[in-house]
Amino acid sequence: MRTQLRTPLWFARIGRPRKSGIGVNLCAHPDHTDMEYDPQELEERWRERWAETGRYEADPSEADEDPTFITVPYPYPSGGMHIGHARTYTVPDVYARYRRQQGDNVLFPIAWHVTGTPIIGAVERLKKGEEKQLSVLRDTYDVPEETLTDLETPMGFARYFIEEHYKRGMKSLGLSVDWRREFTTNDERYSKFITWQYETLRDRNLLEKGLHPVKYCTNEEQPVTTHDLLEGEEAEFQEYTLVRFGRGDTVVPMATLRPETVRGVTNAYVNPDGDYVYADVDGEEWFVSAAAAEKLRLQAHDVEVREEAAGAELVGERVTNPVTGDEVLVLPADFVDPENATGVVMSVPAHSPDDYVALQEAKADDARMEEYGIDPADVEAIEPIPILTVEGYDEIPAQSAVEEAGVTSSDDPALEKATKDLYNKEFHAGRMNDDYDEFAGELVEDIRTRFRDTHRDGGAFGTMQEFSEHVVCRCGGDVVVAEQDTWFLRYNDEDWKAKAHEVVSEMDAVPENTRGEYDHTIDWLNEWPCIRNYGLGTRLPWDEDFVIEPLSDSTVYMAYYTIAHRLQDVPVEELDREFFDTLFYGADAVDDAPERAVDLREEWDYWYPVDYRFSANDLISNHLTFYLFHHAELFDRPNWPQGIVIMGMGLLEGEKMSSSKGHVVLPGAAIDDYGADTVRFFLLNSAEPWQDYDWRDDQVESVRTQLERFWNRADEIIESDAPEERPELAQEDRWLLSKLQATVREVTEAMESSETRSASQAAFYNFEEQLRWYRRRTDTDRPAARWTLREVLETRLRLLAPFVPFMTNELHERLTGTPAEDAPWPEPDASAESAAAEASESQIERLTEDILGIQQSLANADEDVPEADPDRIVVTVAADWKREVFAAVAEEGADQGAVMSTVMQNPDLRERGNEVNDLVGELVEFARSRDDGEVAALADLEEYETYEAATEFLSREFDADVEIRLEGDEAEATKQAIPFRPAVELEVE
RNA sequence: GCGAGGGUGGCCGAGUCUGGAAAAGGCGGCGGACUCAAGAUCCGCUCUCGUAGGAGUCCGUGGGUUCAAAUCCCUCCCCUCGCACCA
Structure with missing residues (x-):
């Protein structure tokens, strides 16, 4: 629906004023003569025609037993559609149109992904009246002021962008989508389908319950998402190893990221003025910072605080290294942050420049030591203990690093770099010394995990999660790492991995060099937590407190497209396990198969599997690989994915697009400026689908000019009188027709490998070159030339129909009475090929150029x-x-x-x-x-x-x-x- | 660090798999034709040198293989993307 008021907003122009088309449009009838190119007018006519006739609604047909089913990731309407999205959906459209001309029954459906929190977050920011969010909505996406209130519910928000941006944009672009099959992932019927999927996976033992770190706001006392954060959006989870030093029966756990250095510990540090506690932790007494006690409690430990104490309590004491049995002295240090990890750290001066410098400073400050009752001589006696060797450094690597960098105090900024460099170097090239028994002589990177696990199992080590930086919630509360019970998808299951690899080996990976990436991802993928505490989507069937997260509810939905429109007639409560088991596994799979499901199964069976999924590069490492995993498990081999085509990234005038900066082009504006055919042609012709492309106004403008020229020439040819029957052809005519056959071959071959750039380049620009010569070389008013040009035009219109469907349909219909999309894909005519004509013409061209030279x-x-x-x-x-x-x-x-x-x-x-x-x-x-x-x-x-x-x-x-x-x-x-x-x-x- | 992709003329980009032409096409620039003029269109030029279609120098760096390297092999430098629980 397009109201008078909204249209101008959405079609707001972004740049160049539309060329005046004085004198056109007086007659919009297709057989009007001498028409100027007015894309807006003609494209609108074809859109209406497609909508009225339901041109792209695809149903099973006996005429084609081997139909083509293509999909693209459903859009996530947490904002508007921009030109980058436009290409994502146009690439598969071009392929769909090509297959149709090849005689295939083609299904190209679309739906809307609303699962999870981004939409909810966007709505909340809108409701709070956040400036940034309002600006994106008002300025970038042109949401009318009076409509903003409609956007204050998640589905209201989603619905607005679905209808006003995505659907409208897709229709304007002329995407050949079967609109009857659309749905959202928040629909109750879809939820039934996801319920079936997760119950089935659980029954097959591919779901597992376990603990998982989450971001947790200590003020709101609940998990939060990245969108809820004020500070620390970039923070990563870090797993610290707790080295369980002991003081009598009390455990003094020291947090480290380098557990293998435990044999190099010479002393420990605690902040004397920090707040610490004695607490019962899982039945033992621990001495940690007060903050750490709280974190440990959230990380699934049984914690009870017994007594509060200052850090000074520990200063001057000796604690026992659980691995070596050595006793080391605890020194006071202001640099120890009680808010980070346990608030007690171990010191490895031989390998940490930080610790080395700190020790030097402690040795130099006798007064302070004495203040805490420490004998300076004891401090003076502390010597670095090297535990590994690394090339390029002396026996005490930290010492050489510090001396080389000229660092003299802990305030020196060069210290941080020296620490980091040495850390890196030791991790990749450091070899453990002989004290490490089974690990001796090995590289740190090879043994760290094994070493840690060994001691964890032996009771010397523990674990604690901490952020890499300070994280603060929008409510102002501190955010810490909490461990929560979660359900995981067991992507680490060896059998499952093996099956997923099989899918990869049998499918078509385009471009071929992506194949290894799938295999790599499959190998690397671990358990995946598949539920969240809140968000839109489907509830976990056996625990309504949780929602299945977005990447986990979008793995097999392509199957849902096949019957989505017909499922509307089935009452929701009938969509149970038996129903979907029957639908996907057949009537024999259940005791009493629902008739409706048996019926629908035929359509599922007709369309499945997915022939090609067109998707983005960065989804290989999660979504696409999940897609392969779930198909491998839930469906039989014949229904496994047949192919995946990867698409590249889009830039705008050489820079990344960003809706928050307003650095985007909306499809509506682009189409209004240039016409949908120009937008499509640019998007498909400027790079192959998998290559990155750059939307540049001057380039798009040039495409528009070229199309207009094409249109004008075609118009002349259509209006010219040409003989019905093939006349006696001149040498030049035979040459041109011969070139045409080569072009047909080239374009077809390129389309078969999804090379839309090569294909459109050959059909359009490269052939223009031939025509340029032809027009120069021959008298195009000859009847034979007119006949030849018509022949050439008709073939080219068919070759270009997938790319510029509006223009080619119009011209082809005027030329032959049939729209180009309804005409078959051209086949090369060997009888029209003439090596002799080409040889002789190329000689004349060569001679001409020589003379000119x-x-x-x-x-x-x-x-x-x-x-x-x-x-x-x-x-x-x-x-x-x-x-x-x-x-x-x-x-x-x-x-x-x-x-x-x-x-x-x-x-x-x-x-x-x-x-x-x-x-x-x-x-x-x-x-x-x-x-x-x-x-x-x-x-x-x-x-x-x-x-x-x-x-x-x-x-x-x-x-x-x-x-x-x-x-x-x-x-x-x-x-x-x-x-x-x-x-x-x-x-x- | 790991994985992937890439570095070609003023700019964007083909060419690299399958070694053999200053190297497609576009943009921008210059000149010309047409026009009252503009636009559109058409033609030519756009690395250097050249009064006869010619010669010379190039494809991030440095090596290697070969009669022959942008293309194959190795070294190094630089850029982009992903590295998870986020769509």
Whole structure:
């Protein structure tokens, strides 16, 4: 529905004013003559026609037993559609249209993904009146002020963008979607389908319950998402190892990211002024910071605080290393943050420049030590203990790092870099020393996890989760890591992985170099937590407190498309396990198969599997691989994904698009400015689907100009009188038709590999080049030329129909009475191919360019050369004996030695010795850049006759008399004439 | 660090798999034709040198293989994307 008021907003122009089309539109009837190109008018007519006739509604048909089913990720309407999305959906549309012309029954459906929290977050920011959000809605997406209140519920928000942006944009682009099948992932019927999926997976033991770290607001006392954060959006979960140092029966856990350095601990640090507690943790007494006690409680430990204490309590005490049994001294340190991890850290001065410098400073500050009752001599006695060796550093790597960097105090910014560099170096290249027994001599990166696990199992280590930076909730509360019971998809299951690999090995991966990425992802994927605490979507069937998260409720929904529109007639409560089991596994799969499901199964069976899924590059590492996993498990081999085509990223004027910065182009505005065909053609022609592309106004403008020119030329051809029957064709006509067949082959081949750029390039631009020559070369008013041009136009319209459907439908219908999309895809006509015509035409072209080159060279001379504007051009064709040499080249191929030995058998040629040798050299060079067929065709070419027949053209072209001579017969060449390279002389009277 | 992709003329980009032409096409620029003029269209030029179709120098860096390398192999440098619980 388009109201008077909203239309101008949505179609708001972004740049160039529309060209005036004075005098057009007076008559919109298709057979109106001499029409100017007015894309807005003609495209709207075709949109209406498609909508009225339900042109793209696809139903099972006996006419095509092997239909084509293609899908694209359903859009997530948490905001509007921009030109990047437009391409995502246009690429599959072009393929769909191509398959239809090839005679396939094609299903291209779409739906809407609303699961999870982004839409809810967007609504909340709107309701709070956040400026940034309001600006995106008002300015970037042109949401009318009075409509904003409609957006204050999640589904209201989603519905607005679905209807006003996505659907409208997709329809404007002319996407050949079957609109009857749309749904949202919040629909109750869809939820029944997801319920079936998750119950089935649970029964197959592919779901598992376990603990999982989440972001948790200590103020709101609930989990929060990235969108809820004020600070620390980039924060990552870090798993610290707790080294369980002991002081008597009390555990003093020290958090570290480098557990393998435990043997290098020389002392510990605690913040003397921090708040610490003695607490019962899982039945033991622990000494940790107060903050740590709370975090441990949230991380599924049983915690009870017994007594509060200052950090100073521990200062000067000795604690026992659980791995070495050594006792180390605890020193006071202000740099220890009680808010981070346990608030107690161990010191490894041999390998941590930080610790090294801290120790130096402690040794230098006797007064402070004494203040805490520590004997400075004890501190002075602490020496770094190296535990690994790393190339490029001395025995004490931290010492060499600090000295090399010239660091003298812990405030020095260079210290941080030195620490990081050494950390990296040691991780990748450090080898453990002999004290490490089974780990001795190994690289840190190879043993860290194993080492940690060994000691964790042995009771010396524990674990704690912490963020990599401070995280604050929008409510102002601290956000910490909590561990929660969660359900996981067991992507780490070996059998499941094996099946997923099988899918990969059998499918078509486009481009082929993505195949390894799927395999890599499958291997690397671990357990995936598939539920969230809140959000839109389907509730976990056996625990209504949780929602199945977005990447987990979108793995097999392609199957749902096949019956989505017909499911509307089935009462929701009937959509139970038996129903979907019957639908997907057949009547025999259940005891009492619901009849309706048996019936629907036929349609599912008809469309499935998905022939191609078109998707984005960055989804390989999650969504697409999940898609493969779930199909591998839930469906039989014949219903596994057949192919995936990966699409590249979009840029806008060389920069990343960003809706929050308003750096986007809306499809509506672009279509209004240029027309949908131009937008489509640009998006498909500027790069192959999997390559990144760049929306640039000047380029789009140029496409628009080219299409307009195409339209005008086509219009002329359609309006011209041409013979019904094929007349006697001239050489130029046969040449053009021959080129056309090659183009048909090239375009078809490219389409088969989803190379939309190559295909459209060949059909459009490359062929324009041929036509340019044709128009220059021949009189296009000849009846045979008019007939040829019509023939060419009709074929090209069909080849271009997937890309620019509006324009080609219109023109093809005017030309033949049928829209281009309803005409079959062209097949190359071998009888129209003529190597001879191509060879002879390419020679005339070559000669023309040679003459032009000479002319140009003379014209550029500093002095005035009269021959630059010749009255007479003499072309001298190479003598017959030279042709014989070329015949030998055609025979032997581009092999100088072989040709010479053949040629020297001929006594006449042998006499000419060096002359022949030079000629062979040149001809071999000439043949090398041409394929065998072309060389053979040239060998058969009568060169003299070819030029003779073109004299009229040449004299018109150069406005001079043209004379063709044969070397040695009528004339001696003044310059070296060689086959296919006649001598040329320009003369003035 | 790991995985993937990429570095070609003023700019965007083909060419790289299957080694052999200053190297498609477009944009921008210059000149010309047409026109009262503009637009559109058409033609030519747009690395350097050149009064006859020519010659020379190029494809991130440095090596190697080969008669021949943008293309194959190795080194290094730089850029982009992904590395999870987020669509």
